[in-house]
Amino acid sequence: MKKLILISALLLAGSNLMAQGFLKKLKQKAEEAASKTIDNVIEGKAKKNTEASTTVQPAAKTESSPGTTNAAVTSTTAYDFVPGTKVLLSDNFAQDALGQFPLKWYTRSKGEIVTLNTAKGNWLRVYPGTFVSPVVNIGENSTIEFDLIMNWPKAGGYMVPAIGFALYDRGNKGEILSYDYRLKNCLKFTIAPYRSEAAVQLTSFENVAKKLESDKYKVANFENKVGSVIHVAISIQKERVRIWLDQEKVFDLPQAAPLNGNLNQFKIDMSASNYTNEQLGYYVSNFRFAEGSSDKRSKLLTTGSMETSGILFATNSAEVQSDNEGVIKEVAAAMSENPDLKIKIIGHTDAVGKQEANLILSAKRAESVRDALVKTYKINTDRIETEGKGSTTPITNDTSEEGKTMNRRVEFIKI
Known part of the structure; x- marks a missing residue:
């Protein structure tokens, strides 16, 4: 009887050991499979990323710029509608x-x-x-x-x-x-x-x-x-x-x-x-x-010059108060579309006041228009010259308020 009990115990222990060994092997195989799967995923991602990188940014092979990559092209524009007054x-x-x-x-x-x-x-x-x-x-x-x-x-x-x-x-x-x-x-x-x-x-x-x-x-x-x-x-x-x-x-x-x-x-x-x-x-x-106003952009490009009384300044000041006709915006658009275009801005005043003071004022007004082109519309200042002529070149001898308004003007000349 004792021998029978001993044999049964040994068989049971062996079964447990075999079961534990079997479970251990299953666990080991599962871990190996999981590790292999993870390795495959990582390798797959790496391969995919490498392929994507190669597709998006291939090595540039151009004679003009070897070793460079193609950059994305972007563009900007502006809402240039100017309502009539x-x-x-x-x-x-x-x-x-x-x-x-x-x-x-x-x-x-x-x-x-x-x-x-x-x-x-x-x-x-x-x-x-x-x-x-x-x-x-x-x-x-x-x-x-x-x-x-x-x-x-x-x-x-x-x-x-x-x-x-x-x-x-x-x-x-x-x-x-x-x-x-x-x-x-x-x-x-x-x-x-x-x-x-x-x-x-x-x-x-x-x-x-x-x-x-x-x-x-x-x-x-x-x-x-x-x-x-x-x-x-x-x-x-x-x-x-x-x-x-x-x-x-x-x-x-x-x-x-x-x-x-x-x-x-x-x-x-x-x-x-x-x-x-x-x-x-x-x-x-x-x-x-x-x-509305005429197409000043086209006039500047085709005839080489144009002038306007639509840019209004504060009295006896170079401060631009308004641009009712959108002239500055039109000139900026012309210069943006034509990178080689250079201009001269000439300020004019009426004959009220001393001639020397008018010359200084007209020059400052021309500079204010230039500054608007540079600061607001990002035009390079090297493309713009300025000059003030005061009241030395009137377009009319009419001394009425209407005539004075016509003489108070800004001229743009293509150079």
Whole structure:
């Protein structure tokens, strides 16, 4: 019996030892497998990182610059719209009753004045059709601004309607709405949303014939503007047309507007849609038509000189108080676009006061304009010379206030 008990004990102990050995081996194999897996992952990551590094930054092999790498290219721009100072027409529909069509405008369709929970003031809600502004005589240099809200279901399945804005000639109390109207001169652009972007295109007519049809400019991420105020700004300088949407320049066309077009009426066209009126809403407001300035940038580059009385200084001071015509900005743009361009700035005063004092004052004013170009627009000071001529070279002998204003000027000369 004792032998039997001893044998059983030995067998049990052996089984435990074997089980422990087996478990130990399993544990060792598991640890080896885990270690191998981790090593493979690390090696894989290292290999992937090495490949990525090789792909992104390969060794440059160029004859001109051996051993260098290609750098990322970046660019900068600026919002250079300058609104005109002399207002020709302004309309925010404040005088119009809610629910009514504005008295000064014309339509063959339906429109009504509304208020919105997301924007201040009164807004004209437009529906599919045509809407025409009061008559406003647009000169060869003008600026047009207004606000636009376009709202539709982002999850909707229909095509979003396009909206067009145009300037026509021969407008007279809604004549453009007549089916007998014959197009002569026109400048129009259309915003056509599609999926997440919007296509913007401009077309112009001069003496009945089509003058220009632009390429389509794609505004990315346009869905982010749904339901928000979009500020539209237009600058016309003879033939040159520039258009911005929320400070994004969509067009800068040097030969787009009809010459001597006598444009005098603004028109809005909204296309049809499968959306219901409850699902869709297009609104406009805050119109401002103003007399603009000529294309001074082009004049400086083509003729070699230009001058302005639009830079205003404090009385008997060289401090720049305002630049109503945006001349300094235009000159800065010309110099930024043409790195080899160098200029001389010449200050002029009227004949009031002593000639010696006027010479000093005019020189300081020229320096102030130079400093604005250098500090605000980062133009290298080595590209700018300055001079003051006081009242020695007047452009008129008129001693009236108007004549004095003409003589108080700043001249830019290409050197």
